Amino acid sequence: MNNKPARLVIDVLNPKKDDIFKEQLKSVTQARKKGNKIIVIDAGHGGEDPGAIGNRLKLKEKNIVLSIARLLHKQLSAYPGITVYLTRKADYYVPLGRRVEIARRYHADLFISIHTNANRKKSYRGSSVYCLSEKGASDKASRLLAKRENASDLIGGTIWAPDNTTKAVLFDISQTSTHNESVIFAKKVIGQFNKLYPLSMDQRVRTAPFAVLKSLCIPSVLVETAFVTNKQEEKLLSSKIFRAKVAGRLAVAIIKYFYGSKYNIYHTVKRGDSLWKIAQLYGLSLQQLTKLNKISKSGTIRPGQKLRIKY
Numbered sequence: 062m063n064n065k066p067a068r069l070v071i072d073v074l075n076p077k078k079d080d081i082f083k084e085q086l087k088s089v090t091q092a093r094k095k096g097n098k099i100i101v102i103d104a105g106h107g108g109e110d111p112g113a114i115g116n117r118l119k120l121k122e123k124n125i126v127l128s129i130a131r132l133l134h135k136q137l138s139a140y141p142g143i144t145v146y147l148t149r150k151a152d153y154y155v156p157l158g159r160r161v162e163i164a165r166r167y168h169a170d171l172f173i174s175i176h177t178n179a180n181r182k183k184s185y186r187g188s189s190v191y192c193l194s195e196k197g198a199s200d201k202a203s204r205l206l207a208k209r210e211n212a213s214d215l216i217g218g219t220i221w222a223p224d225n226t227t228k229a230v231l232f233d234i235s236q237t238s239t240h241n242e243s244v245i246f247a248k249k250v251i252g253q254f255n256k257l258y259p260l261s262m263d264q265r266v267r268t269a270p271f272a273v274l275k276s277l278c279i280p281s282v283l284v285e286t287a288f289v290t291n292k293q294e295e296k297l298l299s300s301k302i303f304r305a306k307v308a309g310r311l312a313v314a315i316i317k318y319f320y321g322s323k324y325n326i327y328h329t330v331k332r333g334d335s336l337w338k339i340a341q342l343y344g345l346s347l348q349q350l351t352k353l354n355k356i357s358k359s360g361t362i363r364p365g366q367k368l369r370i371k372y
């Protein structure tokens with residue numbers, strides 16, 4: 062397997078991470094009580110598993126997707142009625158089954174796994190969205206992609222044993238309604254990514270047996286944002302403004318999925334926010350943000366104020 066020397070992997074329980082998990086479970090209960098939608102965002106790979114690596118800038122998938130996931134987390138956290146959790150917050154590896162378990166234990170309403178694509182052919186480019194399929198992949202490329210993404214646990218070097226409830230869920234295959242919901246959300250993502258210049262979006266919702274989508278009872282999609290092995294797209298992904306736009310488009314897809322397509326997205330101003338910071342967070346220019354909200358560039362904002370965000 063991938064030319065690595067033989068090694069002994071010792072799984073040590075990390076009390077700090079476990080405490081964070083328990084703390085988060087408390088906040089999940091509170092969020093549920095308030096009637097919030099719970100979204101789990103999964104940045105693929107991490108730690109020993111770098112994911113795909115770019116040809117020119119040598120960008121690593123694990124870092125790109127963590128950046129997008131964090132931006133999306135920040136954007137959605139400024140939105141009332143939505144509570145967001147990340148499966149990993151930094152550069153460490155989380156086994157695929159554990160990611161599924163986090164979504165399940167948090168009773169997520171939506172699970173999004175973020176990746177970047179790769180191919181030996183440097184001309185391959187564009188974005189695509191995937192849902193789970195137990196029956197097999199929609200095409201050969203999707204099957205190979207799922208195989209590669211599923212190999213993460215081998216590279217990440219962590220062994221994970223699902224608890225009994227997760228096992229039971231994994232064997233319950235009568236989840237057609239969840240699949241339909243996943244497809245509805247995937248189409249919203251396609252609709253938004255269509256406007257993400259200059260990416261070319263695959264218009265079909267593809268299916269493949271991705272291990273990380275196997276929560277089955279939670280609408281789940283995997284987004285391949287762009288090809289890190291393509292020169293132009295690697296350059297795009299290296300830009301924080303572009304990553305903020307990718308996150309912003311995902312945020313719009315999420316809001317429209319839960320609240321309807323006519324719903325507009327806005328940012329609730331927090332203490333310490335500035336117009337410039339907010340514009341950066343969404344990948345907008347200061348001018349775009351101020352014009353949209355009919356305020357001057359030097360205008361003041363106050364905590365609690367709602368600013369429109371539009372692309």
Ligand SMILES: [Zn+2]
Nearest residue numbers: 105112176177
């Ligand atoms: Zn990946």
